[in-house]
Amino acid sequence: MNTAVPHEEKSDKLVVYQIFTRLFGNQRTTNKPWGSRDENGVGKFNDITAKALQELKKFGVSHVWYTGIVEHALMTDYSAFGIRKDHPAVVKGRAGSPYAIKDYYDVNPDLAVDVQNRMQEFEDLLKRTHANQLKVLIDFIPNHVARQYFSDAKPAGVRDLGEDDDQTRAFDPQNNFYYLPGQAFQVPPGVFVPEKTDAPYTEFPAKATGNDVFKAQPDGNDWFETIKLNYGVDYQHNRQSHFDPIPSTWTKMRDILLFWAAKGVDGFRCDMAEMVPVEFWGWAIPQVKAAHPGTIFIAEIYNPQQYHNYIFTGQFDYLYDKVGLYDALRRLMEGQGSTEDITRVWQQESGDFANHMLRFLENHDEQRIASRFFAQNPWTAVPAMTVSATLHTGPLMIYFGQEVGVNPTQAEGFQGEDGRTTIFDYWGVPEFQAWTNGAVGEPGAFDGGKLTADQKNLRQFYQQLNHLVNSSSAIRTGGFYDLQYVNNNGQSAGYDQHRLYSYLRHSDRQKLLIICNFDREKTARTTVRIPAEAWKAMNLDPTQTYSLADIFRTKTRLKAAGQAGVPVEVPPLGVLVLEIK
Template sequence: MDSSTNHKHIIYQMFPRLFGNTNTTNKFYGSIDENGVGKLNDINDKALQELKAMGFTHIWYTGIVEHATMTDYSQFGIKPDDPDVVKGRAGSPYAIKDYYDIDPDLAVDVKKRMKEFEALVKRTHTNGLKVLIDFVPNHVARTYNSDAKPKGVRDFGADDDTTQAFSPRNDFYYTPGQAFVVPQGYNPGGEGFTSPLKDGKFDENPAKAIGNDVFSATPAINDWFETLKLNYGVDYLNNRECHFDPIPPVWQKMYDILHFWTEKGVDGFRCDMVEIVPAEFWGWLIPKLKEAHPQLIFIGEAYDPRIYGKYIFTGHFDYLYDKEGLYDGIRRLTRNEWNATIWDINKVVFYESKDFPEHMLRFMENHDEVRIAAPDFAGSPWLAVPGMIVTATLSTGPVMIYSGQEVGEPAVGPEGFSGNDGRTTIFDYWGMPELQKWVNGHKFDGGGLSDEQKQLRRFYSTLLNVAGQNEAFTHGNFYELMLANQHSRGFDERVYAYLRYTDVQRVLVLVNFSRYEREINIMLPRDVIDMMLLRGAIAFSDMLGDKVYHTINIEDGLYIKLPASGGVLLNF
């Protein structure tokens, strides 16, 4: 049994800074005035209705919380950030400057930025969708300074004893006697950016440890030098000795922060880099928040399959990224790499997440990964069709799409701090040219899309609605068919097959990762034929199209031609 639940979360990851931006300039290292920026108010009822119709149940609004930036908002009482410790003109959304505030870039009226967010939450709910936002627990911006914190809240580090490298009562880790040194060679904002604060220095003495567990005053340029690591009671320099009793101050501060956002109507959190925060903290935090809000969902960004179970059963996460398992295997198959094999999928099914498939979040794109249409991935969005079918239907767990994926956004060219790496920048002011064709001046009607892009978007819409509205996928069982078909006609390491079924619905999933059409004869094992009481002639209807396939005798299998880089969901 895959899951006891009767629903499937279908998540649209949206970066508001990019999503509503209709400016097409895209100047390298451009400013907010040159390249423009999307606003929360751009995400109107029509946009949300279109996403709802596409099959989505949740919107993950990425980069909502205020983070460090090179844009000056001092006229609004916001303290400027030193660009020497900011990555990109817009700044990283994972270098949080104030856990209690909204990124001013996203507001039409900066002074009313929280009200604009509250209106977006209400608008999202009114249109039948739930709201997810980021929670970044491991680190904060080097310039963290909360000017929006509720009365009585103490800022991180305000009560620290900075003479100690580690204390269980401190919020940060320190390097006593050493001042922080900006990595040599960093040129914030590029050649055209000037600021009185851009001097290659940042005043921090003693230096604090940084987010990627570097306990040094002189981090390298490839480190997360713009962030400060928070102290959850683990003494990393003393055999990772844990001090969890009494509860470290950071634990309670983080609870207060998430409680604040749940009171704003947020329905769940995508939690950043959960494995570098102790599982014991999550095991304390998540149940405590769910006492008052039992429907909250927690998604963890995780990368080590060996400890997935720990973060699900001890940490109480609802879902974890399935990146190192399913994503990596499907990426190799989609790229037609020489060592790609469908047995990588079976490794996930039978080993890595065998005991908790319903807890794994599947995807083929997110903000950290190369775009499917980028040359460094597949070069064509259509090559992802078989992978997306598997991603969406392999288990009852959630599936996620990254904004722009549905129209083939390729992320071509360098944007500024982000190089030409096939990823849409999270550090720079930018517009997504292909998504802008669907946004169409905030009409959200796809008026600028090509016929091929409209067809691609229809594929995603059909797939996601089928996955979210049919019980075989929302709470059905899984039966792997590759072992029974190793020697069947047309099968090799580029073809994959399985069943999803309940007592009242049965779906045969067939995908072909090969670049060529495949003629196959799929055999159902005797135990499946007997369990499902199958006899004689059977009709199979493709849920992704209008074709119907027939077999005269099910015991002889089903003959079918699978299109190159394609697949079918056969209801029978």
């Protein structure tokens, strides 16, 4: 099904589907806390079949972000395949964190059916994905690596990270790591190690920990399993910069990006990008794009004061909109906050970079909507996800299983019970397994055969939303007009200025009025006013009468006079997307 807008100008309205690769195809249901790979199972590259990818394309996805591809530290022993074993005292969870990279030039052996052939299996997945008209994103983790980083797969002539470091110096611009000379690393107290070890973990001299901790013994809540990479910033001397000559880490990390882009990876989600100097990004990203035009870069970033800098100096295409729209919508979904917060968010992000903000309600770091730690009901996402998808022209992201209401309810192991799907443990995701509809050792049918009626309806909502986004020129490339200011403060009878949010999206070809009701219990019955200036912004006559049809959920048809406003009825957690004719 091709739902793209014909002859469309370039759009930033990607629909990114994040797949946690090791969980996606796992059909085992054992789910033993702290279970091993063989007990709990692990998904493979090969589980993401052509059929799976076809279904994601039908779902309305444009880009697939495969999370956990690059080889990272884990407790499973692959030494029989020439892969160094990781010491379990510096690994989080039996399956390990995908953000503790142990070899930037290799892939996670857990994901391969034939471990010796693991890179080929990944390259085959790349080809399958592209053959199904989807683009591929992977993680680039630039700020830190696993404590026992060692590349056994690096290309000929590549010098390993730390290989040429002067370990007698706490800081040197050409060192790849930061050192604590004369001090030995100590594992944080209380770290649970489920694997027996022959010897304690040793590291001398100790290296600084990934979250900028310059102590020989970090805390158990620190990123103790990682070491910080040195981009020429002397953190212990007022963060002085030493960028000339170009630091060694800059060239090594640029070359890693070029390595993956040359394989056909279409873009990178860059982990904790703001912990790496913006000058590096402004130097490296244009070089990668020059060699591989069209490569996209998404920054995980949480400091709104740096948004402009990382887009225009750092050259990022897109930034996480976590501290902004996500936080505002989460408050509303939990029955707090106000839709006035949405107006504040777009006002802060409008102007020259609203189209650069990646909107989402779930990802691997955030709690699941359906969990008791968040909204407890996946249907609360309807108005929030509609706003996320249609507010502006920037990209949208969905986390695998969000569309079927994944709700983690037990401690999986290292992750603990916290409302998140584990990123550290071997596990099966029951709601997602109901969609993949397979059996252990067999490919999934990917037909939702085991979903409940409610789950099928929820997934249908997400699919309809994706198709709306893909087919609407107003949403993809059009203008935006917030209607709150003419409806708030009693200006429209029955208009709840804290639970209703109304706005226009408009292009030459299409004009939309979008109304979202965040109230869980009350139906909104009101008249939405549209000021004369807004009609003029859409090149429409405010004195005329227009027909309006809901093109999204309810298929409601209305007639409304421009000056009198639009009478509407929106059910609890309901939305209207009215096309104005």
